[in-house]
Amino acid sequence: xxxxDFGLDPQDLETLRREVTVVVHAAANISLAQSLMExxxxxxxxxxxxxxxxxxxxxxxxFVHISSTFAQMHLPSGIVKETIVKVDENEPPPQEQLSSIxxxxxxxxxxxxxxxxxxxxxxxxRLLLEYQSxxxxxxxxxxxxxxxLLDPYPLYGPDAAIPLHTVLAITISRGFDFWEALDVLPHxxxxxxxxxxxxxxxxxxxxxxxxxxxxxxxxxxxxPLTVREYAERGRKYTSKEGLERLGASGxxxxxxxxxxxxxxxxxxxxxxxxxxxxxxxxxxxxTTGSIGLxxxxxxxxxxxxxxxxxSKTLVGV
Numbered sequence: 001x002x003x004x005d006f007g008l009d010p011q012d013l014e015t016l017r018r019e020v021t022v023v024v025h026a027a028a029n030i031s032l033a034q035s036l037m038e039x040x041x042x043x044x045x046x047x048x049x050x051x052x053x054x055x056x057x058x059x060x061x062x063f064v065h066i067s068s069t070f071a072q073m074h075l076p077s078g079i080v081k082e083t084i085v086k087v088d089e090n091e092p093p094p095q096e097q098l099s100s101i102x103x104x105x106x107x108x109x110x111x112x113x114x115x116x117x118x119x120x121x122x123x124x125x126r127l128l129l130e131y132q133s134x135x136x137x138x139x140x141x142x143x144x145x146x147x148x149l150l151d152p153y154p155l156y157g158p159d160a161a162i163p164l165h166t167v168l169a170i171t172i173s174r175g176f177d178f179w180e181a182l183d184v185l186p187h188x189x190x191x192x193x194x195x196x197x198x199x200x201x202x203x204x205x206x207x208x209x210x211x212x213x214x215x216x217x218x219x220x221x222x223x224p225l226t227v228r229e230y231a232e233r234g235r236k237y238t239s240k241e242g243l244e245r246l247g248a249s250g251x252x253x254x255x256x257x258x259x260x261x262x263x264x265x266x267x268x269x270x271x272x273x274x275x276x277x278x279x280x281x282x283x284x285x286x287t288t289g290s291i292g293l294x295x296x297x298x299x300x301x302x303x304x305x306x307x308x309x310x311s312k313t314l315v316g317v
Contacts, residue, residue: 039120
């Protein structure tokens with residue numbers, strides 16, 4: 001992604017300029033542990049480099065960027081609309097902010113986000129929308145990705161790409177209490193997840209409709225569960241032996257080991273009660289077919305299979 005014109009052969013690039021009608025940018029480093037500079041390099045700069053190439057595509061109908069709801073996680077608890085709310089109304093233009101970060105490695109606004117990843121995504125959106133007078137732009141903001149409901153098959157999804165699985169795997173591998181990782185979050189908060197195939201279908205439907213601007217793909221388009229409901233199902237669908245091993249993994253001399261300070265702070269202080277509005281897709285909820293949002297599935301059965309599979313992956317039973 002760092003090469004001039006992405007390392008494309010000049011003849012191939014010329015073909016793309018003549019023929020391409022739709023561009024989808026979905027590449028990202030989704031690590032919540034990365035630094036600001038890492039996020040800028042992997043989640044911000046490639047979007048802008050691609051936009052500079054795309055503006056030369058003569059037949060382009062739409063540029064689709066897969067962003068993240070983390071891009072607005074500087075906001076207080078409440079409903080998050082499908083728009084961009086600035087961190088500060090008086091903040092410098094996005095290009096000026098980017099130049100400052102590249103020169104210093106820092107920004108006074110990063111602390112407003114729960115992770116630098118969110119800041120990188122926020123800047124990518126701001127910078128990309130500066131091209132909206134040159135070509136149509138659709139930004140899809142998924143919440144935390146969860147396994148597929150149906151396509152390409154039920155429960156498809158690499159664990160490393162599913163935030164809940166990654167957090168729990170790290171918790172267990174470092175010897176901390178599995179259940180505390182769920183319990184420290186306020187139990188009435190929605191743990192916002194969205195199946196990966198729902199995200200794909202939301203994107204395809206809005207591309208077909210010619211939608212531009214920002215569209216959320218979040219739990220309001222599926223089945224929102226609170227932290228309490230996730231914890232209850234985790235305990236319900238995990239075997240007795242699995243529960244014992246998960247609890248034992250977080251004990252030292254018979255006492256629970258607490259989560260690392262930064263992890264604990266992220267979950268207890270930084271996380272807020274966000275509800276990501278999905279109003280622009282509400283009229284599509286009953287669409288059927290290969291890219292519809294009315295996907296046939298047994299939600300409880302999939303949750304059961306998911307937690308059983310996760311238990312085997314984490315502790316072997």
